[in-house]
Amino acid sequence: MIGRILAVARTELLIVRRNRWLFLATLIMLLFALALTFAGSAPTGTLGVDRLTVAVASMTTLSVYLAPLLALMMSFDSIAGEVDRGSLALLLSYPAGRGEILGGKYLAHLAALAFAMTVGFGTAGLVAAATGGASLESALALGRLIGTSILLGAVFLAIGYMLSSLAGSPAAAAGLSAAVWLVVVVLYDLGLLGAVVVDAGGYFTQNVFPWVLTANPADAFRLWNVAASPDVALATGMAGVAGSLPVWAAPASLAFWLVAGFALARAALRRLEP
Amino acid sequence: MTDILTIDKASKRRARQLTLDAVSLTLAAGERVALLGHNGAGKSTLMKLILGLTSLDGGQIRIAGAKPGSDSARRATAFLPEAVSFHKSLTGRDQLALFARLAGVGTAPVAGLLGRVGLAEAADRRIGTYSKGMRQRLGLAQVLLGKPAVALLDEPTSGLDPISRQELYTIIDELAAQGTAVLVASHALTEVEARTDRIAILRNGRLVANDTLARLSHKAGLPTKLRIRARHGEADRIAADTGGRRINGASVELSCAADAKMDHLRRFAAMTDIVEDIEMTPPRLEDLYRHYAQEEGA
Numbered sequence: 001m002i003g004r005i006l007a008v009a010r011t012e013l014l015i016v017r018r019n020r021w022l023f024l025a026t027l028i029m030l031l032f033a034l035a036l037t038f039a040g041s042a043p044t045g046t047l048g049v050d051r052l053t054v055a056v057a058s059m060t061t062l063s064v065y066l067a068p069l070l071a072l073m074m075s076f077d078s079i080a081g082e083v084d085r086g087s088l089a090l091l092l093s094y095p096a097g098r099g100e101i102l103g104g105k106y107l108a109h110l111a112a113l114a115f116a117m118t119v120g121f122g123t124a125g126l127v128a129a130a131t132g133g134a135s136l137e138s139a140l141a142l143g144r145l146i147g148t149s150i151l152l153g154a155v156f157l158a159i160g161y162m163l164s165s166l167a168g169s170p171a172a173a174a175g176l177s178a179a180v181w182l183v184v185v186v187l188y189d190l191g192l193l194g195a196v197v198v199d200a201g202g203y204f205t206q207n208v209f210p211w212v213l214t215a216n217p218a219d220a221f222r223l224w225n226v227a228a229s230p231d232v233a234l235a236t237g238m239a240g241v242a243g244s245l246p247v248w249a250a251p252a253s254l255a256f257w258l259v260a261g262f263a264l265a266r267a268a269l270r271r272l273e274p
Numbered sequence: 275m276t277d278i279l280t281i282d283k284a285s286k287r288r289a290r291q292l293t294l295d296a297v298s299l300t301l302a303a304g305e306r307v308a309l310l311g312h313n314g315a316g317k318s319t320l321m322k323l324i325l326g327l328t329s330l331d332g333g334q335i336r337i338a339g340a341k342p343g344s345d346s347a348r349r350a351t352a353f354l355p356e357a358v359s360f361h362k363s364l365t366g367r368d369q370l371a372l373f374a375r376l377a378g379v380g381t382a383p384v385a386g387l388l389g390r391v392g393l394a395e396a397a398d399r400r401i402g403t404y405s406k407g408m409r410q411r412l413g414l415a416q417v418l419l420g421k422p423a424v425a426l427l428d429e430p431t432s433g434l435d436p437i438s439r440q441e442l443y444t445i446i447d448e449l450a451a452q453g454t455a456v457l458v459a460s461h462a463l464t465e466v467e468a469r470t471d472r473i474a475i476l477r478n479g480r481l482v483a484n485d486t487l488a489r490l491s492h493k494a495g496l497p498t499k500l501r502i503r504a505r506h507g508e509a510d511r512i513a514a515d516t517g518g519r520r521i522n523g524a525s526v527e528l529s530c531a532a533d534a535k536m537d538h539l540r541r542f543a544a545m546t547d548i549v550e551d552i553e554m555t556p557p558r559l560e561d562l563y564r565h566y567a568q569e570e571g572a
Contacts, residue, residue, distance in 0.1 A: 007375035011368060018363035018400075085359040090416070093325045093353040094376040095345050273328050 004096045008104025009111075016074070016112045025070050025112065029120025032066060033059050037124045051132020052125060053229070056141045059121055060225045063149040064218050068156040068185050070116065072177040074109045075160025079269060080173040089274040098269045102161060106154075106262070113153040121146050141229045151254050152221040156181075158261030165268035185218050210245045220253035278303045278338055278350075278455045279324065279424050285332035286319055286479075293319045295479045296333060301424065301455035306446060308466040309459040310563055311476035317459040318356065320476070321426045324457075325353055338423050349377075352422035352454075356429040358413045362402030366393050366412050369401060370419075379420040387415045392441070406433035414445060425449055425456045431465065443469040463559040473559070475566045483566040487559065494565045496557035497529035500538060508548035516541075524550075532556075 016022045036058040082088035125142040167173035199205045213219045279301040286294040294316045301307055311317050322328045326343020340347040360369045371381045388397045391411040410433050417425050431439045449456050460466050475483040503525050504512050513520045518528035530538050542549050
């Protein structure tokens, strides 16, 4: 079983390397992270924190958008494309279970994503530390950023597989993925913001809003990074929400989505008749 | 002979319509069976049922005694989907190596099999650069992995040039010789005719024929066509004498039942003065196929 998962993972890794996905994803992460590190270097004096802390804060905001996007772009074609080529039926005629095929793809895509995140954020962090100082705490914040970004990417990889299994065609899968990204990463926050404004500091804002915010994996990622480091919270301006929740809330949300995402993807693939 | 694949009253319902209606078919080890039928007759559905890709609504299927989709059934089965394609970024060798690892036979046979289907030169080129025929041959190579007990080939000749088709049937013969039961869904009737042991015809989800070509033509009572080329100006006389039909200035065509064929031949052979040549066309698979596949009611 492990052998078959590794066989699929090995092939998928070949694909992300050959079609330059790995290279492009790493390049995108690196360029954005470096750009934000330098663009965000201005407020160091005012906030009284080192440059790496500010860089981590900027990169946290970047990763909220980029990690789900890269993950969905990697995964949207992986099932729908196989169905389209007629190779899924063939793959399933081998003694490889659907879970094994999914697991193999997941492993390879996650490794590619982890590589891109580590190289991108790591390089930017090193540059920030070298030019503007760092501390043990900001180094930890960088490590946490990389780790949680990979986790966030993992959640959206699984969501991407689910959409890819449900969509029926690669084009539909691409559309669905874009829609899900837009709703979860962009519109969800805007909607909540509107609700908070309307509520004007009432019961919803005090008690419900923080939980609804954490329920979204992208916001849970943001809260986790913010809550764990007071300096980052200061730099992102999210100290208020982060303080009103127990520390376990954000990690629990991401962990839940990690498991639920894979289970949903597996269920969607099980239903699929190639 | 031992039956390696048994299909017993298999039924499949899709959107309240029976796509397969109590189809029973058995394949013995080393037997080559052609599965014919028009589009939507249920050929692909039957293959998916055997592979366990979709579930039965009635009846049962056993592959070497195992249920479709079970681990041992999948180990025993090889499949070539219709017009299969692979990821364009992989090379032929990468793709076949994946299948070899999934089949649990290791990558040792990969190079030999690529050579066997004529892809040795292209083994390290990306599949994106392959022609349709080359992709089909790559698909065929994976069928040969690990000596399957049953091979299911869905339209294996589509996209192949005539030479490759000949090679394909040579490979099918080799598969059968090593004891693999081969089920070929095909539209290429003339090839199937010469290269399979038995013919099964599906019509609207029902098995309407399942026998050797000779017995099927006998049962269908399809006529043999004789075409007699007459010597100069004698065509009319022959047509009048035999009740045949003149098809041009010099030839007469005559249909006769299989058992009356020899009598006619003897008669024409004796007419050396007016008959120049006799051409005989036994019922072709096309005729047979049309007979069984289009026959209404029953």
